[in-house]
Amino acid sequence: MLSPMRRQHTGLLIIRAWIEQDSAEPLRAQLRSTTDVSSGLEPPLNLTSDERVGEAVRSWLAAVRADQPAG
Amino acid sequence: MGLLGGFQLSLGQGLLAPVSGASQRLLAFLALRQRPLSRTLVAETLWPDTSDARAHASLRSALARVPEPVRHAIVTTFSGIGLADGVEVDFEHARATAHRLLLQGAQLEPADLDQAAIASLSADLLPDWYDDWAVIETEEWRQLRLHALEALAVHLAVAGRFGDAVAAAVAAVRAEPLRESAHATLIRVHLAEGNQSEALRAFALYREFLSSELGLEPTPRLYGLVDDLQRP
Known part of the structure; x- marks a missing residue:
């Protein structure tokens, strides 16, 4: 018997990063992400610290895992 | 061919009817590369998550679905695909x-x-x-x-x-x-x-x-x- 086809989502995370010379916090990181490209990207998230960027990436990965149908 | 602000095809002053999503991707990819490409490269780039055979079949299908006036914009040879001269992007x-x-x-x-x-x-x-x-x-x-x-x-x-x-x-x-x-x-x-x-x-x-x-x-x-x- 055929099982129903599982729809597989593809997540996407784009990090645009640049340096604003002479700023108190020079890093600018703009994250645009989705856990399913077919639904478009979330509004951008703007961050200035490496740690916050790392946290955001981990959080996105967790959301991608949570969004996938159970295998 | 318009790629800025969204995909669009026009002939002279008039807009052409939309083509299929796969055909849009094929046309846009050829337009961005600006030179003839091997079928293998096009197929593997546009359909990266399938087998080579399926990717080539998808390419053949996308080419076949390009409607008549737009078909002249694509030049195909045995091994390569590119945009025809005169196609403005x-x-x-x-x-x-x-x-x-x-x-x-x-x-x-x-x-x-x-x-x-x-x-x-x-x-x-x-x-x-x-x-x-x-x-x-x-x-x-x-x-x-x-x-x-x-x-x-x-x-x-x-x-x-x-x-x-x-x-x-x-x-x-x-x-x-x-x-x-x-x-x-x-x-x-x-x-x-x-x-x-x-x-x-x-x-x-x-x-x-x-x-x-x-x-x-x-x-x-x-x-x-x-x-x-x-x-x-």
């Missing part, structure tokens, strides 16, 4: 304009400084296309057009066309509101025109936005542009 013109604007000492064409150039440089490439090959191209274009809009604003201000210069600088700000050089360009254009109050207003808006978004102050360099204006 808006992105090619915009990219060439951007490069001329950024090249020191380049001979600019009158069209490089017109409002159509501002509009082209304000448009995203294939918005909402998230294929791997498209994402890379769109990000490259985004960076190029941000720099080109700032350069265009400076060229226009030097030519005394301050209204268009402001439009180009505002387009750069809209494209990336956190990019300080875009705000600096806008402030400089206002100052070049003698509009100190507009320069101060542009500075205040950026300062407020930066504070609310990131809790930061503009750099001393940006303060330096308006410091003298704020003294009583």
Whole structure:
């Protein structure tokens, strides 16, 4: 018997990063992400610290895992 | 073929009926590469998550589904695929304009400084296309057009066309509101025109936005542009 086809989502995370010379916090990181490209990207998230960027990436990965149908 | 602001095909002055999504991707990919490509490269790039055989079958299907007037835009040989001579792609013109604007000492064409150039440089490439090959191209274009809009604003201000210069600088700000050089360009254009109050207003808006978004102050360099204006 055929099982129903599982729809597989593809997540996407784009990090645009640049340096604003002479700023108190020079890093600018703009994250645009989705856990399913077919639904478009979330509004951008703007961050200035490496740690916050790392946290955001981990959080996105967790959301991608949570969004996938159970295998 | 229009790739800026979305995919669009036109013949003469008239828009053509939409083609299938797969055919759009094939046409856009060929337009961006600007030269004939091997079938294998096209198939594996556009259908990366399938077997080679399936990818080639998908390519054949996409080619077969291209409707009659558009079919003449594609040249196929046994091993290669490319766009036919005479197919105009808006992105090619915009990219060439951007490069001329950024090249020191380049001979600019009158069209490089017109409002159509501002509009082209304000448009995203294939918005909402998230294929791997498209994402890379769109990000490259985004960076190029941000720099080109700032350069265009400076060229226009030097030519005394301050209204268009402001439009180009505002387009750069809209494209990336956190990019300080875009705000600096806008402030400089206002100052070049003698509009100190507009320069101060542009500075205040950026300062407020930066504070609310990131809790930061503009750099001393940006303060330096308006410091003298704020003294009583």
